[in-house]
Amino acid sequence: MFAVRDAAQYYYPLLQYTRAEWRAGRVPLWNPYQDLGVPLAAGGTAAAFYPPSLVVVLAPSFEVGYGLYVVGHVVLALLAAWVLARYWGASATGAAVAAVAYAFSGSVLFQYANVVYLVGAAWLPLALWAGERLGEGRWRAGLGLAVALALMILGGDPQAAYHAVLWIGARLLAFPEGAGRQAGTSCGADSAAVAPPLGFASSTGSAAGSAGAQPWPWGVRLVGFGAALGLAAALAAVQILPSAEFALRSQRAQGPLGTLWELPGAWRRGLMRAWADAFLARGIRPGSHRQHMYQYSLGPWRLAELVWPNCGGRAFPQHRRGFEALPAEGPWWVPSLYMGLLPLVLALSAMRFFRGEPRLRWLSWMTILFAAGSLGAYGCGWMWNELRAAAGGDPHHPWPVGPPFGGVYWAMTVVLPGYAALRYPAKLFAVATLGLAMLAAAGWDHALGAGRLALRRWLLGLAGLSALAAAAAGLAKPAWNRALAGLAESPLFGPFDAQGAFCDLVAGLGHTAAVSAVAFGLLAAGGGSRRQRWVPAMLAVLVAIDVGVANRWMVATAPAGLWHKPSTLAEVIQRDAQRRGRTGPFRVFRRPAWTPDAWKKAFSAGRLAEIAAWNRSTLQPMHHLGAPLALAQVPDAMNLADYRMLLSASRLEAGQRRAALLPRQEVLDAIGAAYLVLAENEVPNDGQRVPLPGGAGACEDVSLWYSADALERAWIVHRLVVRTPLGEATPQAMLARTREVLKEIGQPGALRNVAVVEAQPAEGVPGALPAGDALPQPPEGPAHKAAPAERCRIVRYEPSRVEIDAQLERPGLVVLADQFYPGWTLEVATGGSPPRRWPILRTDRVMRGAWLPAGQHRLVYRYRPAAFLAGAAVSGLAWVAVAVAAGWGRVKLRGLRRGNPAEPAAVEQAPQGMSSG
Numbered sequence: 001m002f003a004v005r006d007a008a009q010y011y012y013p014l015l016q017y018t019r020a021e022w023r024a025g026r027v028p029l030w031n032p033y034q035d036l037g038v039p040l041a042a043g044g045t046a047a048a049f050y051p052p053s054l055v056v057v058l059a060p061s062f063e064v065g066y067g068l069y070v071v072g073h074v075v076l077a078l079l080a081a082w083v084l085a086r087y088w089g090a091s092a093t094g095a096a097v098a099a100v101a102y103a104f105s106g107s108v109l110f111q112y113a114n115v116v117y118l119v120g121a122a123w124l125p126l127a128l129w130a131g132e133r134l135g136e137g138r139w140r141a142g143l144g145l146a147v148a149l150a151l152m153i154l155g156g157d158p159q160a161a162y163h164a165v166l167w168i169g170a171r172l173l174a175f176p177e178g179a180g181r182q183a184g185t186s187c188g189a190d191s192a193a194v195a196p197p198l199g200f201a202s203s204t205g206s207a208a209g210s211a212g213a214q215p216w217p218w219g220v221r222l223v224g225f226g227a228a229l230g231l232a233a234a235l236a237a238v239q240i241l242p243s244a245e246f247a248l249r250s251q252r253a254q255g256p257l258g259t260l261w262e263l264p265g266a267w268r269r270g271l272m273r274a275w276a277d278a279f280l281a282r283g284i285r286p287g288s289h290r291q292h293m294y295q296y297s298l299g300p301w302r303l304a305e306l307v308w309p310n311c312g313g314r315a316f317p318q319h320r321r322g323f324e325a326l327p328a329e330g331p332w333w334v335p336s337l338y339m340g341l342l343p344l345v346l347a348l349s350a351m352r353f354f355r356g357e358p359r360l361r362w363l364s365w366m367t368i369l370f371a372a373g374s375l376g377a378y379g380c381g382w383m384w385n386e387l388r389a390a391a392g393g394d395p396h397h398p399w400p401v402g403p404p405f406g407g408v409y410w411a412m413t414v415v416l417p418g419y420a421a422l423r424y425p426a427k428l429f430a431v432a433t434l435g436l437a438m439l440a441a442a443g444w445d446h447a448l449g450a451g452r453l454a455l456r457r458w459l460l461g462l463a464g465l466s467a468l469a470a471a472a473a474g475l476a477k478p479a480w481n482r483a484l485a486g487l488a489e490s491p492l493f494g495p496f497d498a499q500g501a502f503c504d505l506v507a508g509l510g511h512t513a514a515v516s517a518v519a520f521g522l523l524a525a526g527g528g529s530r531r532q533r534w535v536p537a538m539l540a541v542l543v544a545i546d547v548g549v550a551n552r553w554m555v556a557t558a559p560a561g562l563w564h565k566p567s568t569l570a571e572v573i574q575r576d577a578q579r580r581g582r583t584g585p586f587r588v589f590r591r592p593a594w595t596p597d598a599w600k601k602a603f604s605a606g607r608l609a610e611i612a613a614w615n616r617s618t619l620q621p622m623h624h625l626g627a628p629l630a631l632a633q634v635p636d637a638m639n640l641a642d643y644r645m646l647l648s649a650s651r652l653e654a655g656q657r658r659a660a661l662l663p664r665q666e667v668l669d670a671i672g673a674a675y676l677v678l679a680e681n682e683v684p685n686d687g688q689r690v691p692l693p694g695g696a697g698a699c700e701d702v703s704l705w706y707s708a709d710a711l712e713r714a715w716i717v718h719r720l721v722v723r724t725p726l727g728e729a730t731p732q733a734m735l736a737r738t739r740e741v742l743k744e745i746g747q748p749g750a751l752r753n754v755a756v757v758e759a760q761p762a763e764g765v766p767g768a769l770p771a772g773d774a775l776p777q778p779p780e781g782p783a784h785k786a787a788p789a790e791r792c793r794i795v796r797y798e799p800s801r802v803e804i805d806a807q808l809e810r811p812g813l814v815v816l817a818d819q820f821y822p823g824w825t826l827e828v829a830t831g832g833s834p835p836r837r838w839p840i841l842r843t844d845r846v847m848r849g850a851w852l853p854a855g856q857h858r859l860v861y862r863y864r865p866a867a868f869l870a871g872a873a874v875s876g877l878a879w880v881a882v883a884v885a886a887g888w889g890r891v892k893l894r895g896l897r898r899g900n901p902a903e904p905a906a907v908e909q910a911p912q913g914m915s916s917g
Helices: 006-023 051-058 062-087 092-103 106-113 115-135 139-154 158-174 207-211 218-235 237-248 271-279 289-293 300-306 341-350 358-373 380-390 408-415 425-448 452-475 477-483 498-525 529-554 568-580 597-601 607-617 641-655 665-670 731-745 866-899
Strands: 587-590 673-679 688-690 702-706 714-717 719-723 754-758 791-798 801-808 812-816 824-830 836-838 841-843 847-852 855-863
Touching: 006 051, 006 062, 006 106, 006 607, 051 062, 051 139, 062 092, 062 106, 062 115, 062 425, 092 106, 092 341, 092 425, 092 529, 106 115, 106 425, 106 529, 115 139, 115 158, 115 218, 115 425, 139 158, 139 218, 139 237, 139 866, 158 218, 158 358, 158 425, 218 237, 218 866, 237 866, 341 358, 341 425, 341 452, 341 498, 341 529, 358 408, 358 425, 425 452, 425 529, 452 477, 452 498, 477 498, 498 529, 568 673, 568 688, 568 702, 641 665, 641 731, 665 673, 665 731, 714 791, 714 801, 719 731, 731 754, 754 812, 754 847, 801 812, 812 841, 812 855, 824 847, 847 855
Parallel strands: 587 673, 719 754
Antiparallel strands: 673 702, 688 702, 714 812, 754 841, 791 801, 801 855, 812 847, 824 836, 824 855, 841 847
């Protein structure tokens, strides 16, 4: 089973939980085990409504389904890239080389560790293919484009769909004269006699366009493109509408030009100053979304990996990444960019920027722009501040602009609507890799024909340069060891291995020299007419071997049995809770990620398996879903802003000016965090230590604490502090209201006696008070206590349904310590009366409350989100319409063919070299 990064600790438990929900007959809409509850389907990463995820749901075991899901998308990327290259006029072998270079490049292959981005990379070539066909006037291509974009979104990668839209839209605007493949291009033969240097289409017409559909005028093409985008939005509405609702309430719902409010004191310095700081990329606070937005930027020096694989050192399972010696090196998104030497050389030789075929120029410019965008934080501001630091300036205080200023990615976040809500610039290099692969396909036939001599010279030069560089590296080895002697150890993989990093560097140089020499030999030996036929195939096999040998190490696995073992910590918690008579559901607060100290002190060949086992045993997110236990804090792609603000504000108050390790104890008690999971040497302010199995292993460097004061998930209070709802949920207003709540519940014993409710004071509570009466105001004097006869208990707890029995001696508020969120409805049955709809009150900023009269009540909460229901209806109608339109087009085509057998090619001619199917 895949053992690296999110493949092991995030997607495995998340998709397993989603599969369990479907197989239990429930639509996976809500996840009650994360924070105080989050909308599961709205996050996108669960891919709950992505049709290919049925493989995971229907497979005989989760491991089989998960493996097929990941490997299937790599195969889809391979086939989709082949289709796109063939459509653009590449020979069969040239298209195969392009497909291998794309699907097995580091930028695409390593996304098995983050499968939603592998989904986007797999559908991207088909989206571009459909966009090109749409430009030729083929209306059915608009359906294909809409489907491809919708599947990217449903699969969890809306950013890939955004990139496809940018590519296609700019293509239609940049070349309004038309699209199409060049007439007469020989796509199907691996012949060196092809005269056009690149085999790409002319923008003025095509054989397919002239014989079949006529290219649309420029304005009509744009209208068709807009219609395809609208249809894509309708197809994916079941994901888009809930995700938009979630995003607007998350920490990513920020102002223009990035997260202005996260600048320290932005609202005090004034809005104009905040805008200036955001525009100039200054004042980016660590941990903010603006900082995450530029995280995983691609250092320019890493482009060397395109030529010499792994020359910067391998990142795992041993710490030997020499690039980390560079002061400006940041965290890596993919450990290697290598896509094969021969495809890279062919792509560079095929690039044209000012002359040549329009489509070829377009490919070259888009490849360069997306590659530049992947640099992210390494913009013009970074270069300026590096020069300033070299001249004696302070490198820790960039001035007058921040490092991202002036870069392509910075411009995208400033100019493109909504793009600032996305993150991780290195993802753009997957698009650049596709451009390079298509350029390689474009130059294949020319390189084997008229350009053979030039290609041989390039390969001979690279072989000689790489061999000389390897020899020079051997001579410089003592200096290498001295330069890397002080490199810090890795928290996961131990001390830095300078000898291993040196071996990776020399191996990368030697690898390129060997591949260049073999390719040179094949080209030199293929001079005769008989030999000429097998040279393209042998070179294609060489590319496959080249990429396979260089990138195979990135696919790291561990025994699947590690994921079958139950969590040691979960078992201890459940036994201890049973011993104490603690009934569920309760929550566990786990301190955000840390690692055992022993890992950074010594190397282990089985470290990846150790990481997987330790994460699962200690409930590292998302492994709590397998217990299942509710985890009170789960760092995720999106978290609800009000809950995140509650935890952050209580940490600041607990730490008195600097963030503390844990939130205030009152907050932990209020959310029902009965157990705390901390590092071995950490001690909470309150709690009893729970013994864990001794020795190193499953619970190494972990301590477990029990809080007897933690409330049950539901309780009753009679004193309310009423506040009007926030008109605009700005961070400033949220922080002020959160501090008000913390002040109220921070008094001794206040949690069981008082609640802060946000409602209109003049607005009555139907069924609880006479019409027109206000909610009760805080009484004078000491807080009232609940009567002994009163009780409140949860009798049924499911992801989308909660039932509570409550007995009240006098009117009071039944508090449920679950997330207040749109879509939840409440019905209350009092005594033997039929259930009635009841209002849900925002309680203590993040929870749900119901004001009830005295009596015996059954409260039933159900999650029926209107955004999901509306999106499901729109998507269902849209998919039916697409199926009908596609079927009608096929029926009409067959009717025309039966009526005139001589016209099939004129009605619907398939691209040369591709089957009509």
